[in-house]
Structures are given as structure tokens and as C-alpha cells.
Amino acid sequence: MPHERNVMLRRTVVSCLLGLGLTLSAGCKEKPATPPASGGQVDHGAPARGAPAAEVPLYTYDVVNVWPHDPHAFTQGLVFLKGILLESTGLNGRSSLRKVDLSTGRVLEEVRLSAQYFAEGMTVLDNRIFQLTWQNHQGFVYRLDTLEREKEFAYEGEGWGLTTDGHSLIMSDGTNRIRFLDPHTFQVTRTIEVWNQGQPLAQLNELEYIKGEIFANIWQTPAVARIDPATGKVLGLIDFSGLLAPGDRSPGTDVLNGLAYDAAGDRLFVTGKNWPKLFEVRLKSK
Numbered sequence: 001m002p003h004e005r006n007v008m009l010r011r012t013v014v015s016c017l018l019g020l021g022l023t024l025s026a027g028c029k030e031k032p033a034t035p036p037a038s039g040g041q042v043d044h045g046a047p048a049r050g051a052p053a054a055e056v057p058l059y060t061y062d063v064v065n066v067w068p069h070d071p072h073a074f075t076q077g078l079v080f081l082k083g084i085l086l087e088s089t090g091l092n093g094r095s096s097l098r099k100v101d102l103s104t105g106r107v108l109e110e111v112r113l114s115a116q117y118f119a120e121g122m123t124v125l126d127n128r129i130f131q132l133t134w135q136n137h138q139g140f141v142y143r144l145d146t147l148e149r150e151k152e153f154a155y156e157g158e159g160w161g162l163t164t165d166g167h168s169l170i171m172s173d174g175t176n177r178i179r180f181l182d183p184h185t186f187q188v189t190r191t192i193e194v195w196n197q198g199q200p201l202a203q204l205n206e207l208e209y210i211k212g213e214i215f216a217n218i219w220q221t222p223a224v225a226r227i228d229p230a231t232g233k234v235l236g237l238i239d240f241s242g243l244l245a246p247g248d249r250s251p252g253t254d255v256l257n258g259l260a261y262d263a264a265g266d267r268l269f270v271t272g273k274n275w276p277k278l279f280e281v282r283l284k285s286k
Contacts, residue, residue, distance in 0.1 A: 056196060056197065056234055056235075056236060056237055057235070057236040057237075057285065058236065058237055058238075058239060058285070058286035059226075059236055059237070059238040059239070059283045059284065059285060059286055060238070060239050060283075060284060060285075060286045061238065061240060061243070061270075061281040061282065061283055061284065062281065062282045062284060063243075063279050063280070063281055064267075064279075064280040064281060064282050065279070065280040066277050066278070066279055066280075067102055067103060067104075067105060067277065067278045067279075067280075068104060068105030068276070068277065068278070069105050069271050069275050069276055069277050069278040070100075070105055070107065071250070071252070071253075071274050071275065071276040072094075072274065073087060073089045073098075073273075073274065074089050074090045074091045074094060074254070074273045074274060075087060075088075075089060075090075075206075075257055075258040075271055075272065075273050075274075075275070076088045076089060076090040076119055076120045076121055076122070076206065076257065076258075076273075077119075077120065077121040077122030077123070077131065077132075077161070077162060077206060077258075078122075078206070078208075078258040078259060078260040078269065078271065079122065079123060079124050079260055080102070080260040080261060080262045080267070080269060081124055081144075083102070084099050084100060084101060084102060084108065085098075085099070085100040085101075085102055085260060085269075085278075086098070086099060086100070086122065086124065086129065087100050087122075087258075088119050088120065088121065088122035088131050088132075089119060090118050090119050090120060090134070090273075091118060092115050092116070092117070092118050093115040095112070095113040095117050095118055095119035095133075096110050096111060096112045096113060096119065097110070097111045097113075097119070097122065097129065097131055097140075097142060097147060098110045098111075099147070102278075105278070109147055110147075111142070111147045111149070113133075113140075116136070117133045117136055117138075118133055118134040118135065118136070119131060119132070119133055119134075120132040120133055120134050120159045120160055120161070120162070121159065121160060121161040121162030121163070121171070121172070121205075121206055121207060122162055123162045123163045123164045123169065123170075123207075124144060124164070125164045125166070125169065125183050126183070127143070127144045127145070128141050128142065128143065128144060128150070128183075129141070129142040129143075129144055129147070130162060130164075130169055130183070131162070132155075132159030132160070132161075132162050132171065133159050134158055134159055134160075135158055135159075136159075137154055137155060137156065137157075137159075138152055138153070138154055138155075139152065139153045139154075139155060139159065139186075140152055140153075141153065153186040154186070155171070155181070155186065157173045158173045158174050159171065159173065160172040160173055160174050160204065160205050160206075160219075161204065161205050161206045161207035161216065161217070162207060163207035163208050163209045163214065164183075164209060165209050165229065166209075167183075168180040168181060168182065168183065168189060169181040169182075169183050169186075170207060170209065170214060170229070171207075172204040172205060172207055172216060174202065174203060174204070174205070174219070175200075175202050175204075176193055176194045176195065176200035176201050176202040176204065176232075177191055177192070177193055177194070178191065178192050178194060178204065178207075178214065178216075178227070178229075178232070179191050180192075192227075192229065192230075192231065192232035193232045194216075194225070194227055194232045194233075194234065195232060195233070195234070196225070196234040196237075201218070201225060201234060203218055203219040203220065204216040204217075204218065204219075204225070204227075205217040205218070205219040205257055206257050206258060206259055207259070208259035208260065208261050209229075209261075210261045210268070212229070213226050213227060213228065213229065213235060214226075214227040214228075214229050215227075215238075215259050215261075217256060217257050217258075217259065219255065219257070220255055221255070221256070222239065222240040222241045222242075222243065222255075222256045223237055223238065223239060223240070224237070224238040224240065224256075224259065225237055225238075226238065238283060239286060240256055240270060240281075243256065243270065243272075243279060243281075244256075244272060244275055244277065248275075248276055248277060250274075250276075252274045253272070253273075253274050253275060253276075254272060254273035254274050254275075255272055255273055256270070256271075256272040257271075257272055257273050258270065258271040258272060258273075258275075258278075267280050268280065268281055268282070268283070269281075
């Protein structure tokens with residue numbers, strides 16, 4: 001989500017993450033919760049009343065490789081596929097869908113969206129690219145090979161992050177709810193609620209499905225939550241503080257956002273909005 005939206009709404013992020021031991025520099029957004037999407041079963045991940053809160057494993061990282069990234073790309077969705085990156089970029093008048101060369105950061109192909117659309121999360125399933133928009137309640141489907149737009153689809157609430165488990169589209173909307181959508185009908189088949197230490201964990205943004213878990217950027221923080229897709233339970237939190245060095249930042253540099261996984265090479269890529277670099281990282285316990 002864009003930095004400009006929340007200037008008057010910032011608060012300390014420590015309260016957002018409920019004393020998890022992460023030293024984070026940004027704030028969390030105060031906004032009305034998006035109403036639950038109609039349809040589908042809701043799986044409540046909150047612990048039973050009175051049950052002790054389980055300690056959440058914390059992770060940090062080692063940087064394995066660094067590549068160039070377009071500092072004008074307001075990254076909303078990121079996918080690694082067959083040696084290239086697919087990237088969805090946001091902001092009205094600047095939104096796009098791109099194929100990007102990993103090693104150089106060069107844009108190989110690009111489709112620009114009309115200025116009325118603020119592009120958001122993106123994923124690939126069955127040789128089709130699915131892309132969300134923020135407040136238009138509208139998504140797009142493209143051919144993977146040509147980036148030709150084939151059709152549109154509608155959904156309730158805001159569009160934030162999008163990924164897939166190979167069967168369903170998995171969508172975040174800025175609340176603590178994650179929806180699973182049928183990729184053909186776009187109907188909600190089920191919903192999970194994400195809870196951590198007995199409290200809802202909201203502002204879930206860009207998503208990536210990795211080894212049976214949902215990884216979710218927590219907007220405005222350098223934290224990524226690892227979520228059980230069956231229950232919504234937080235399985236771990238990754239602290240990416242310091243990933244982009246102060247010397248690499250400029251006035252336009254925004255928050256961490258952008259996760260991509262190379263299943264064949266077991267590689268995790270991380271970047272941010274208007275970041276000049278993209279990182280391959282290896283996770284380790286904190």
C-alpha cells in the first residue's frame with residue numbers, strides 16, 4: 001500500500017506485533033476493518049479463551065545474492081518463474097505488469113494499466129497471471145506467454161496480496177482475513193483468520209506460498225509472517241530489519257514489499273517499493 005495514505009495514521013509498530021521482540025521502525029495503519037467477504041467457511045485461528053499464548057519462533061536472514069531492481073517500481077506483487085521475475089507495480093498512473101530479467105533488473109515486457117487502476121498483488125496459476133487492484137474491486141487475468149489480458153473478475157473489499165497453493169487463489173485485503181478463491185469462478189471457498197499471541201494480525205499485504213506456508217508482508221514493517229494456511233496460526237515471524245542499507249535509500253524509497261520463491265532452486269527473493277536492489281536471502285533462527 002502506498003506511503004502517502006497513512007501519514008496521519010501512523011502509530012508505533014511494536015503494539016501491532018504485540019511484543020514479539022522485533023525492533024521495527026514503521027507504524028501500523030488505523031483503518032476500518034474490511035467486512036468479511038460473503039461465501040465460504042471461516043476458520044478461526046484464535047486460541048481458546050484463557051489458553052496461554054504460544055511463543056512464536058523468530059527468524060532473521062543472511063544475504064546470499066544482490067541484484068539491481070528498478071527504483072521506480074512500486075512493488076506490489078512478485079513471482080519467480082522459469083528464470084525471470086514477474087512483477088506487479090502500483091500507484092495510479094504508474095501501475096503495470098512486467099516481466100523482468102533477474103540478473104540486470106531490466107524490464108523485458110510490460111503492460112501498463114489505465115490510470116484509474118492501482119495495481120496490487122499478482123500470482124500465476126495454470127499459465128495465467130492473476131492481478132488485483134486496490135479499491136476498484138476488480139482483477140485481471142492475462143496469458144502468461146504474451147501478457148495479453150483475457151478477462152476481468154470482481155471481488156468484495158480491497159485487493160492487497162495474492163498467491164496460490166496450486167489450486168486456489170489466496171488473497172489478502174489488509175485485515176487479518178485471508179480468502180481462498182476458486183480460480184475459475186472467483187467465488188470464495190473458505191476464509192482463515194490470522195491470529196498471533198491471542199490478537200488478530202492485520203495489514204497482511206504481499207503474499208507468497210512457500211513449502212506449504214503462506215508468507216505475508218506486514219505492511220509498513222520489515223516483518224514477514226509465516227502462516228498456516230489451514231488454521232491461520234502464525235508459525236513464525238521474520239525480521240528483515242536492515243535489509244536495505246541506509247546508503248541505498250532515497251526520499252522515494254518506501255517499505256519492504258515483494259516476496260518471490262524459486263521452488264527449483266529453493267531461493268527466496270525479497271525487495272521493497274522503489275528499492276534499488278533485490279535480495280536473495282537465507283532464513284535462520286533469531
